[in-house]
Amino acid sequence: MPKTVNAITEYRNYYLPPHFPVFLLTGDHWKISDIPSSRLHFHNCLEIGICHSDSGFMEFYGERCPFEEGNITIIPRNVPHTTYSSPGCASLWSYLYIDPKELLRRTLPSSWKNYDLLPYFFKNFKYIINKEQYPAIYQLVTMIIKELKRERPGYQLSAKGLILSLYIEIYRMLSQGENEEARSDNSFSDSADPLSIAPALDYIENNYMRQFSVEYLAGLCHWSPTHFRRIFHSIMRISPLNYVNNTRIQKSCSLLCSTEKSILSISEAVGFQSVSSYNRCFFRSMQQSPREYRRRMLQSDKQAQSLSVMEYSGWMYPEW
Numbered sequence: 001m002p003k004t005v006n007a008i009t010e011y012r013n014y015y016l017p018p019h020f021p022v023f024l025l026t027g028d029h030w031k032i033s034d035i036p037s038s039r040l041h042f043h044n045c046l047e048i049g050i051c052h053s054d055s056g057f058m059e060f061y062g063e064r065c066p067f068e069e070g071n072i073t074i075i076p077r078n079v080p081h082t083t084y085s086s087p088g089c090a091s092l093w094s095y096l097y098i099d100p101k102e103l104l105r106r107t108l109p110s111s112w113k114n115y116d117l118l119p120y121f122f123k124n125f126k127y128i129i130n131k132e133q134y135p136a137i138y139q140l141v142t143m144i145i146k147e148l149k150r151e152r153p154g155y156q157l158s159a160k161g162l163i164l165s166l167y168i169e170i171y172r173m174l175s176q177g178e179n180e181e182a183r184s185d186n187s188f189s190d191s192a193d194p195l196s197i198a199p200a201l202d203y204i205e206n207n208y209m210r211q212f213s214v215e216y217l218a219g220l221c222h223w224s225p226t227h228f229r230r231i232f233h234s235i236m237r238i239s240p241l242n243y244v245n246n247t248r249i250q251k252s253c254s255l256l257c258s259t260e261k262s263i264l265s266i267s268e269a270v271g272f273q274s275v276s277s278y279n280r281c282f283f284r285s286m287q288q289s290p291r292e293y294r295r296r297m298l299q300s301d302k303q304a305q306s307l308s309v310m311e312y313s314g315w316m317y318p319e320w
Contacts, residue, residue, distance in 0.1 A: 010039050010040070010041035010042075012044070013044045013250060013285070013286060014043060014044060014045055015253065015257060016045060016098075016099050016102075018102065018254075020103070020156050020160075021099035021102045021103050022096065022097070022098050022099075022148070022156075023096070023098075024094070024095070024096055024097075024145060024149070025094065025095040025097070026094035026095070026145060028092070030092065030093050030094065031091065031092050032056065032083050032084060032085050032090065033084060033085060033090060034085040034086060034089055034090065036059075037082045037084065040080040040081060040082050041080065041081070042077070042078050042079055042081070043075070043077055043078075043097065044077055044078075044250045046075070046077060046097070046098045046099070046100055046116060046117060047074075047075040047096070047097055048072065048096040048098065048141060048166075049073040049094065049095045049096075050072055050073075050094050050138075050142070050145070051067055051068065051069055051073070051092070051093055052069065052091075052092040052093065053091055054069060054085055054086060054090065054092070055067060055068040055069065055085070055086045055089065055091065056083065056085035056086045056089065056091050057083070058073065058081055058082070058127065059081060059082050060081050060127055065127060065128055066128075067083075068130075069091075070130060070138065072128070072129050072131065072134070072137055072138055073127060073128050074117065074127060074129070075127060076117050076119055077116055077118075078118075078236070078246075078247075079119060079127075080236070080237040080238070081127075094145050096145070098163060100115045100117070100167055103160060104164060114171075117167075117170060122174045125174060126173065129173070134169075136169050137169050137170060137173065140162055141166060143162050144159055144162045147159045196221060196231065197232055197235055200217040200218075200220050200228070203217065203220055204243065204247055208247045208248050208251060208270060208271050209248075209269060209270055210271060211273070214229065214240050214241060217240055228240070245285075246285055248270040248271050248272060248278075249270075249281055249282055249285045249286065252267070252270045252282070253286075253293065256290055257298070263275060263278075263279075263291060266278075266290070267290075278290070
C-alpha cells in the first residue's frame with residue numbers, strides 16, 4: 001500500500017509596511033478556482049475579503065462553510081483555511097490584509113487586548129457574513145477598497161479612519177454573539193473548544209522570544225502534555241512546537257525588513273537557540289533563506305513603495 005501523505009498547511013507571510021500596515025489585492029484576475037486546494041493555508045495578519053461574484057465554499061477546521069456574492073469574510077491571523085468556488089464557477093474577490101495592532105495601537109485604548117480579533121476570544125465567531133444582515137460592514141469594506149484603489153491625496157489617513165470604523169463594527173458584531181447559543185453545527189467537542197487553548201496562545205504571543213516547553217504550555221491549560229498536543233493540533237491543525245516556530249519566523253520577518261541586525265542576532269532575538277535551527281525553520285516556512293528574504297524585501301521597497309506584494313512571492317497569486 002502507498003504511504004499516507006501528511007497534510008501540509010501553508011504559511012503565507014505578507015510584508016506590510018510599518019508606516020501603513022495595510023495591503024489590497026483586487027482586480028479581474030483575482031478569481032478563485034472551483035478545484036479545492038490540496039492544502040490549507042494561514043496568514044500572519046488579518047484578512048478581510050469580499051466576494052464580488054458567484055459562490056463556493058470555505059473550509060475551517062474541517063467544517064465547510066458556503067459563501068455567495070456580497071459576502072464578507074473575516075479571517076484572523078493563524079487560522080488555517082482554504083477557499084474554492086462552486087463547480088463551473090470562478091468567484092471574483094478583493095482582499096484586504098491588515099495588521100490591526102500596528103495600525104491602530106495609537107488609536108485604541110492601551111487596555112485593549114484582542115487587536116487581532118482572534119476567534120478563541122469569541123464564543124460564536126463569524127468567518128462569513130452577508131451584506132443584508134450587516135450592511136455597515138459591507139459598505140465600509142467597499143469604501144476602504146475604493147480609497148486604496150484611487151490613492152487620492154490623504155488616502156492612507158482616510159483609509160485608516162475607515163478601517164478603525166470597520167474594526168469596531170466587526171468587534172461589536174462578534175461581541176453580540178457572546179450571549180447566543182453556540183452553533184448547532186459546531187465541529188468542536190467540549191474538550192476542543194478554541195477557548196481552551198487561549199492561555200497557551202496568549203503566552204506564545206507574549207513570550208515567543210523565551211525558552212519554554214510544551215509541558216509548560218500544557219500546564220497553563222491544566223492538561224497533560226499528551227492531551228494538550230492532541231487538542232492543540234485538532235484546533236490549530238499544527239503541532240504546538242511548529243506553531244511556536246512559525247510565530248518566531250513571523251516576528252523575525254519584521255526585524256529582517258525593518259532593522260540592520262545580523263541574521264544571528266535576529267535568530268536569538270526571536271527565541272531560536274541556534275542560527276542553523278532558525279535558517280532551517282525559516283526555509284521550511286518561507287521557501288527561501290532569511291538572507292534571500294531580506295534582500296528581496298529591501299529591493300522591493302526601493303523599487304516602489306506601492307509595488308504589489310503578490311509580485312514578491314509566487315504563492316500570493318490566485319490558485320488555479
